[in-house]
Amino acid sequence: MANKPWVHPDILPAEIVKVTDQAGKVQVGYHVREIERRDGRIAAVCLASPLRSTAEWYVASDRCHIEPLSEKEMRQLLEERRSTARPHRPTQIEGTER
Numbered sequence: 108m109a110n111k112p113w114v115h116p117d118i119l120p121a122e123i124v125k126v127t128d129q130a131g132k133v134q135v136g137y138h139v140r141e142i143e144r145r146d147g148r149i150a151a152v153c154l155a156s157p158l159r160s161t162a163e164w165y166v167a168s169d170r171c172h173i174e175p176l177s178e179k180e181m182r183q184l185l186e187e188r189r190s191t192a193r194p195h196r197p198t199q200i201e202g203t204e205r
């Protein structure tokens with residue numbers, strides 16, 4: 108992680124990314140809300156946590172690494188979210204028959 112840039116230069120707003128902290132713990136599913144650039148480089152990234160409804164700003168001094176998900180990681184995340192989603196049931200409106 109030491110020789111990689113702290114943030115992948117090709118991330119985009121609305122992208123889902125993973126964050127690796129300085130201890131090497133990887134967290135998947137963060138949503139890129141905003142990217143702040145200075146002098147043509149990414150200076151800060153605002154990420155929404157997959158577990159909370161809040162967003163936080165990350166900078167290089169946070170000593171983390173932010174990068175896009177691989178195709179395999181994205182498929183796995185989507186499968187996990189589908190399996191935990193409640194099935195939608197149509198609501199029957201009184202007085203209508205099908």
